[in-house]
Amino acid sequence: MEVVASVTSIIGLCCSLHEVVRTKYKHLRTPTRSIRQLNNLMHRLIARARGVEHEINQLQHLMGAESTNFCNTWLKQVDQVEREVCNLVDENGPHRQIKGCCFICSRIKLGELVEEKIQDIRELLETVPDSKDIAIPVSRRGDILPTTPMMENQTHKLTFMRIWEFLFDRNARRIGVWGMGGVGKTTIMLAINNSLLNNSSEFNCYLGGDIAVKLNLTFKETDDERIRALKLFHTFKRRNKFTLILDDVWEPVNLENVGIPVPTVKNCCKLVIITRNIRVCREMETDKNVEVKVLLEEEAWNLFKDKAGEQVLSNPNIKSIAMDVAKECGGLPLAIVAVGRALRDTTNMREWENALEELRTSSIDTYNIYEVVCSRLKLSYSKLKDDTRRHCFLYCGLYPKGHLIEENELINYWVWEDLLQGPSTSVMKRKGQMIIDELISACLLELKIENGVRFVKLHDMVRDMAIPILSTKPRCIVNAGIGRVKPPIPPEWREDVEWVSLTRNDVKSIDFSPMCPRLTSLLLQYNSFEEDISHHFFDNMHGLKVLNLSYTGISVLPVSLSNLENLHALLLSHCWNLDKVPSLERLTKLNYLDFSLSRGLTELPQGMEQLTYLRHLDFSYTSIQNLPAGLVSKFTLLEGLLMLGSPMIGVSSVRANRTLYPVIVEEIISCRNLSLLHMQFLDFEDYREFAKLMKYYQLKELKLLVGFSESALLELSEKTSLAICGGYERSNVSEDEITALIPRNVEELIISQFVGMKCLSLHLWNAMYLKRCQVKWCPDLECIFESEENNLSRLETMHLSHLPKLRMICGKVVRPCTLMNLKSIHVFKCNSLKCLFPRQLMDELKSLEEVIIINFWYMEEIIEGERNTNAEDSSQAAKVFLPKLQRLELYHLSSLKSIYKGNIQCNSLRAIAVVGRNALKKLPLGLFGVEAGQQISLSTTLQQILCHNEWWQSLQWDQPEAKNLLQSYFVDCDKRNVAWRHAGTSLLRAAVIYREGSILMERATIS
Structure with a gap:
């Protein structure tokens, strides 16, 4: 068997050697024929490659397409093989003379190389790219787009740089750019687009328009939305990194539904959303948002000069008016450009004066600016969800230009006008706040916060857009803050007028009775009315819902006021000459009545008991002497009762009839809907009785003065505030009573003249919401905080004065986090105090901002x-x-x-x-x-x-x-x-x- 195996192995080896010898002999005999075959195949391959390149060039020219990665790789391989074949032929041409053994080896090696290249060429010919693999129909990295050069202003520069920074921030994948219409969002983003392309950034960039067109992607008519989204998605995916800029986005876009890949850190793609509504940015989950703001005054003037021309500077008189004209544009670039171009090189002084007057009165049709500017701004108005929001926005136009409108006041007007629907006032007010937030988000309102109070205002150009709408639907008369001394003439008071605003003028009288049955809001506040108003003025205003005569000098109200059966709100605050109000018996729908600071009023109007829908009653700081027993109990819907500084309940009149007092208090307490209460008690005993019965927890706003004069109200700034003065009554006020006298939900507390009180914190064990605390003239007070039971973690401000026995602010044991939010402490004349803070308390005072002693x-x-340190050694x-x-x-x-x-x-x-x-x-x-x-x-x-x-x-x-x-x-x-x-x-x-x-x-x- 071993012999057979050996013979078999020898035979196999001989066969292998024969095959090797045969192949080598073949390469030795026929190198010329092999080279000719190689050249022929190479020519065929080059021809196919030229055909592919020609097809690519055509697709790029016609469709802006680019070759695929596969195609690029194939062409590179063709180039490589072509170079190698050329080198092989050149090195082994007929001029080469080699003899002997080397000649034989060289011929064999040449044959092997030729055979190898023939095989490579055949493989490339078998893998020639077909039409679908040659190129993809995508655009170039992007298109350089024409744009108006940005002025050299800091506002736009800073905005540009912030967006640019976010584009190269790895973690900012979605960027929101928002601002009001005409503020320059698109101009800035056009510059961003061009800068990305000019600076050879890593991104392909596409801005605005039809995305499919930008990508040279065509759809069949039979393609449904899903198929189109899928095609768009795959087209984007082939582009690798990209920046997609979506301009003029009004509603949130579901990226997956339209075929846009979701930008992530992994795929390195960016999405920039340009919108007028910050809500769109939030709902599209942007990582960074940039607000494009109006220009500063100097920047606006420079832009205006550029558009108005050199004539503006040559005449000092024209220049002065031109500066005022530029200011009226409110820093809005679109308006500045439109007005500047309309007045370019105008040298007629009268034309400049007319333009200024028209801008101030919102009558800007003369220069066709309304079509240019206001039509752009009107888009934001038309894109609001419904007519309710549109009417709420238009109501803001009743205020003077540039006026700050308190949010609560505006919402109240909307409620009184029945613009907000809801089962309760609180629900309607929440809806009103939501609408204000939406209008701010849509850049139709600007938010301003002053001293913690929220205001909104209309940009001047936004108001200019609203006024023409107000003149048609709804039809309104808006003459607010323009210096009128006479009311509009009777023909202007048409039957279809719905709102009238003459606020903040100097109208002295109205001596006619207009026919305005559809009128619902009449704003006459801040006028002198030296000669009062015709008694028949309201005869034909049966639909009136809101009447505001506050801050006027009117002394006698028209008798026809008594017939306004649909009136919801009557505002007569700060009427300094008013001493009597006609009967309100028929005003059964009235729910808001304000007499505050009309000090001439000595009695409530007749018919008050019929106002069963009344929700808010304010007669603070009037001279009204009597509150009839049983009256308050008739106001079963009452939510707000304000009576500070009025000489009735809780003041001297109660002393005269002590038996009447519990009845009146019980009436107030019986108002189950009461959430706002302002009261003053000059008698401490009165407040003691009141505190026993009052359920403070139901009150959202509470201001109580006990033993203080009305001037103390100026010190109260929080919604739930108590200023209480004990009057040094040692025997009448026990320690437990002091605790009971402090409402649980109090946010601000002033305590004065309490004898016998030694530690304040013992009386604050339940005051968990306390933010501001002032303690003064308490002769026995020794400590402010000492108990572990106290949790005053919300306390921000503490004022201590004239406390002669005070020896410590905090005792040795204080509950952790007790003063974690304390920001300010003022201490005055507490002469027994040897140190302000114990060392162990300092770790709690991380929020402290101000210390005044x-x-x-x-x-x-x-x-x-x-204790283990001394003055000389502080190292420990x-x-x-x-x-x-x-x-x-x-x-x-x-x-x-x-x-x-x-x-x-x-x-x-x-x-x-x-x-x-x-x-x-x-x-x-x-x-x-x-x-x-x-x-x-x-x-x-x-x-x-x-x-x-x-x-x-x-x-x-x-x-x-x-x-x-x-x-x-x-x-x-x-x-x-x-x-x-x-x-x-x-x-x-x-x-x-x-x-x-x-x-x-x-x-x-x-x-």
């Missing part, structure tokens, strides 16, 4: 030092961190030796005041940082140090150069009338005058 005899330190004291502290003011602390024995780090500190004699030698406030090389640098936001020059010179510094670094911030308070720059952000100005050992501080708000 005035007139202390015995205070030795602000923060109590550790733990560092205190106050990251938000901005102001530290210390006045007349004669015994003060130390702010803290350790170091305080407060990098937000802006202002320091140390005034009066003291023993303070150091400012351990972490004002410096140490750089490389042990060089110190100012590490805070410090702006000013107010102190005496003598004290400043005596300060001791750990670093010798520290004083020089701070010298420029020093302000000498020895000089009279020193101007003290407020270093905070609240724009307050404090003037500090040091005179004869006393300090006078005046703070006034400035704009």
Whole structure:
């Protein structure tokens, strides 16, 4: 068997050698024939490659297509093979002379190489790209688009740079760009598009228009939305990275439904949405949003000059008017360009004056600007969801140009006008707030917040768009804030007029009776009405729902007022001459009645008991003497009762009839819908009875004055506020009673003149919502917070004054987070207080922004030092961190030796005041940082140090150069009338005058 196997192996080996020899002999005999075959195949391959390239060129020219990756790879392989074949033929041409053994080897090697290249060419011929693999019908990286060059203004530059930054932010995949119509959103994005293309960025860029057209993608008529979306999706996917800019988006777009790949960090794609409504950005889940704002005044003027031409500058008189014309455009680029072009090179003074007048009165048809500007803005109006929102928006046009409209007031008008439908007032008001938010999002209203109060306003050009609509549907007379002294003439008061606004003029009288049966709102506030109004004025206004005569000098109301049976709101606030109101018996639908600050009124109108739909009654600061028994109980729907400063319930009249008092209180308490109550009690006993019965928890707004004059109301700023003065009645007020007298939901508390109260926190165990607290003139008070049971985590402001026995703010045991939100503490004349804060409390005061301490005899330190440290060695004291502290003011602390024995780090500190004699030698406030090389640098936001020059010179510094670094911030308070720059952000100005050992501080708000 072994012999057979050996013979078989030898035979196999011989066969293999025979095949190798045969192949080598073949290469040796026929190299010329093989090379000829190679050349023929190569020519065929080159011809096919040229055909493919020609087809690609045609598709690129006709459709803007690009070759596929497969096609590009195939063409590269053809080029490579062609080079290799050329080199092979050149190196082995007929000129090459090789003899002997080398000749044989060379011929064999040549044959092998030729055979290899023939095989490569055959494979390429078998894989020639067909039509569908040659190119894909996509556009180039994008198109350079024509655009108006942006002016050199900072507003647009900053917006451009923010968007540009987000485009290259890896985590910002969806970017929202929003702003009102005509503000320049598209202009900026056109510039973004062109910059992306010009700067050879990594993105393919497509802006606006039909996306399929931009991608040169065609659909068949039989393709449904799903198939079209699928085609669009695959087309985008083949483009790899892209930036898609969707312009003029009015409603949220579902990307998957239309075939746009969802941008992610992984696929490196970007989506930019340009819209007028921030709601669209939110619902499309944008990562970054950029608001395009109107131009600043100087920028607007520069743009206007460019459009109006050099003639604007040549005549000083025209230039002055032209500046006013530019201001009327409200910084809106579209309006500035349109008005500037309409007046370009105009030298006629009269034309400029007419243009200014027309802009101010919103009559801008003369220069065809309305079609250019307002038609663009009107799109935002027409895109609102329904007529309810459109009517709510138009109602804002009844206010004067540029007027700030308080949100609550506006919503009330909508409710009274029946523009909002709902089962209750609270539901309607929530709907009104939602509509305001939508109008702000749609850039039809601008939000302004002043002193914590929310206002809205119409941009001037948006109002100009609204006024022509108001003149047609609904038909309105809008003459607000234009200086009229006479009302519109009778023919203007047509039967189809629905709203009339003559507010903020100087109309002196109305002596006719217009026929306006459809009139629902009549706004006459802020007019003098020196000669009153015709008694028949309301005869033909039976549909009137809202009548506002507030802030007028009217003394006698028309008798016809009594016939307004559909009236919902009657506003007669601040009518300084008004002393009597006609009968309201027939006004059975009235739900809002306001007499506040009409001090001439001494009695309520007749027929009040018929107002069973009344929801709001305000007679604060009037002279009304009597509130008839049983009247309030008839107002079963009453939600708001305001009676501060009125000499009736809770004042002297109650003393005269003590038996009547519980009845009146019970009537008020019986109003189950009551959520707003303003009352004043001059008698402490009256409030004691009231507090026992009143269910405070149902009140959303509560302002109570007990024992205080009405001026104390100016100190109350929160919705639920109590100012209570004990009047030093030791025997009549027990400790438990004080606790019961403080409402559970109180947000602001002023306590004064309580004898016997030793610890405030014992009476605040249930005041979990307290934000502001003021305690003064309590002679026995020793401690503010001591109990572990207190949780005053919402407390933001604390003012303490004239507390002679106060020895500590917080005791040794305080519940964690008790003062975690405390921002401001003011302490005045608490002479037993030796330190302000215990050391263990400092970890709770991370929100503290302001500390002001005035007139202390015995205070030795602000923060109590550790017991194991001394004044000379502060290295062992733990560092205190106050990251938000901005102001530290210390006045007349004669015994003060130390702010803290350790170091305080407060990098937000802006202002320091140390005034009066003291023993303070150091400012351990972490004002410096140490750089490389042990060089110190100012590490805070410090702006000013107010102190005496003598004290400043005596300060001791750990670093010798520290004083020089701070010298420029020093302000000498020895000089009279020193101007003290407020270093905070609240724009307050404090003037500090040091005179004869006393300090006078005046703070006034400035704009």
